[in-house]
Amino acid sequence: MRGQAWAGQDPTGWFMVQKLGGIRAFWDGSKLFARDGKIVLAPLDFISSLPPGVSLDGELWIGYGALPELTSILNQNLSDLWKDVKYIVFDAPTHHGTYPQRHAFASATIPHNSNRIKMIPSERCIGLEHLQSTLHTITTKKGAGVLLYHPESSYTPGRTGELLEVKDSFEEEDVTFLKCNENSR
Structure with missing residues (x-):
């Protein structure tokens, strides 16, 4: 969307x-994709923090004004550089319902104790x-x-x-x- x-x-x-202002990313329940459809080669510890079997729409993000640094991290594909990368979720594309229903569903699927994945308010x-x-x-x-x-x-x-x-x-x-x-x- x-x-x-x-x-x-x-x-x-x-x-x-x-x-x-991060990089748009889609989680299909098993793989992370960029907006252009290419698989994002995230490290296993990052992928394992995402909920299996649930589709999410969000952004990879490390902070305000840090898009060049984030792009560099994604291009280098070195797992130790991913320590500050977060997946900020704002929607659940395959969940039927209105935006508030999808937002609530996505929020309920995210582990609340994770520092890698957050629901945007x-x-x-x-x-x-x-x-x-x-x-x-x-x-x-x-x-x-x-x-x-x-x-x-x-x-x-x-x-x-x-x-x-x-x-x-x-x-x-x-x-x-x-x-x-x-x-x-």
């Missing part, structure tokens, strides 16, 4: 989830100010934004309007200023 850009729709009643949005405040809190920590799940949405492969991506519209841009030669015309 992939979101569409939020276009200012009323967020009241939708479920807000933090968009972390979701919160029902009470209005635009609530969304803006949550977005500000997340982007201040260098998070990527907010995902809004429609409360009655079923899991839909591909892009859907029942999942909206909200990003800070005032994201800083990298701007390079060229030093000009004062003598040039």
Whole structure:
């Protein structure tokens, strides 16, 4: 399930989830896959922490602003580098039901004492100010934004309007200023 850009729709009643900015990964109950369908070669101790027989949708993550480091860890495929990698779950794709039902199901399948797999919290949005405040809190920590799940949405492969991506519209841009030669015309 992939979101569409939020276009200012009323967020009241939708479920807000933090968009972390990690690497999307799907657990099919026995293997971990990247969004492009390739198997993620995670070490056995990492894989053994994931629940067998349950499909989960989430992100591999090591921290805010650490995507280059995470990408390097995944590309090197050295098990000792995976010690800080976590699988942050936000959905259960094969579980029938609405988003809150899938979220609750996924949460119930995750071992709560694991430091490798965590369920991302979701919160029902009470209005635009609530969304803006949550977005500000997340982007201040260098998070990527907010995902809004429609409360009655079923899991839909591909892009859907029942999942909206909200990003800070005032994201800083990298701007390079060229030093000009004062003598040039």
